[in-house]
Amino acid sequence: MGRIVKKDMARNSWHSTLTDPIKFHIWLETNINDIVYWLLFGSILSIIFIFESDKDFSFFLTLSGSVQMYGFLIMVCRVFKARSVAGMSLNTFICCSVALLARVFAIMSHDGYLPYDSSGDWFYHLVEIIALICSVILVAFITKTFKTTYNKSLDSIKWWHLVPVAAIFAALFHPSLNRHSLTDIAWAFALYLEAVAMLPQLLVFTRREEIEHYTSHFVASQGVARLLSFLFWVFSYHELNDPEAESLALVPLSLLPSHPP
Numbered sequence: 519m520g521r522i523v524k525k526d527m528a529r530n531s532w533h534s535t536l537t538d539p540i541k542f543h544i545w546l547e548t549n550i551n552d553i554v555y556w557l558l559f560g561s562i563l564s565i566i567f568i569f570e571s572d573k574d575f576s577f578f579l580t581l582s583g584s585v586q587m588y589g590f591l592i593m594v595c596r597v598f599k600a601r602s603v604a605g606m607s608l609n610t611f612i613c614c615s616v617a618l619l620a621r622v623f624a625i626m627s628h629d630g631y632l633p634y635d636s637s638g639d640w641f642y643h644l645v646e647i648i649a650l651i652c653s654v655i656l657v658a659f660i661t662k663t664f665k666t667t668y669n670k671s672l673d674s675i676k677w678w679h680l681v682p683v684a685a686i687f688a689a690l691f692h693p694s695l696n697r698h699s700l701t702d703i704a705w706a707f708a709l710y711l712e713a714v715a716m717l718p719q720l721l722v723f724t725r726r727e728e729i730e731h732y733t734s735h736f737v738a739s740q741g742v743a744r745l746l747s748f749l750f751w752v753f754s755y756h757e758l759n760d761p762e763a764e765s766l767a768l769v770p771l772s773l774l775p776s777h778p779p
C-alpha cells in the first residue's frame with residue numbers, strides 16, 4: 519500500500535510540475551545543468567552522425583554505446599563534485615566493469631559485433647573504452663576515494679551471484695559472428711551480465727527513502743542504451759542470422775533491459 523501511495527504522489531507531483539508555470543520554472547532552474555549536458559551530448563552525436571557515419575542502420579549500436587558511455591561519464595563527474603557515493607551500488611559497477619572489459623576484448627581484434635556503419639571503424643571502440651575507464655573509476659571511488667559514504671548494508675546482491683551465471687549462459691548459448699569461440703563467448707557474456715547488472719542498484723533504490731538524481735539518470739541512460747541495442751539486434755536478426763550460427767536466435771532476448779528506461 520505504501521509503495522502505491524508513493525507512486526501516486528510521484529505521478530501527481532510530475533503533473534503538478536508540468537502544469538504549474540512557477541513549479542516548472544523552479545524545476546528548469548534546478549535541472550538546467552543536466553539539460554545543457556544532454557543537449558551538448560546530442561550535438562556531439564549529431565556531428566558524428568553527419569561527418570563520421572554512413573547513415574547505416576547499424577549506427578544504432580554506436581548510439582547505444584554512446585548513451586551508455588555518457589551515462590558513466592556524467593556519473594563520474596557528479597560523484598567527484600558531490601564527493602559522495604551515497605545511494606550507489608558497488609556490485610552494479612563491478613558487473614558493468616567486467617561486462618565492458620569482456621566486450622572490449624571481443625571487439626578489439628574481430629569485427630563480427632561492430633557496427634557496419636563507418637562509426638564502427640574507431641568511434642564505437644572509443645566509446646566502449648571510455649565507458650570501461652569510467653566504470654573502473656567509479657569502482658575506485660566507492661572502494662577507495664569516497665568509501666566512507668558508501669552504505670554496504672543496502673547493497674546485498676553481490677557481483678559474484680551474477681557473474682558466474684552469466685558466464686555459464688555465455689558458454690552454452692552464444693552467437694558466432696566473430697567465428698572465434700573465445701571472443702564470441704566474451705561478447706555473449708557481456709550481453710547477459712549487462713542484462714542483470716542494474717539489479718543491485720535497483721535494490722539499493724528500494725531501500726533508500728531518497729534517490730540521488732544523478733544515480734537515477736545513470737540507470738535511465740543504461741536503460742535507453744539497452745533499448746537502442748535491442749532495436750538494432752531485433753531488426754537485424756534475419757540479416758545477420760545464418761545456419762552456422764545455431765545459437766544466435768537466443769541472443770536478442772537477452773538484450774531486453776532489466777529495468778525500465
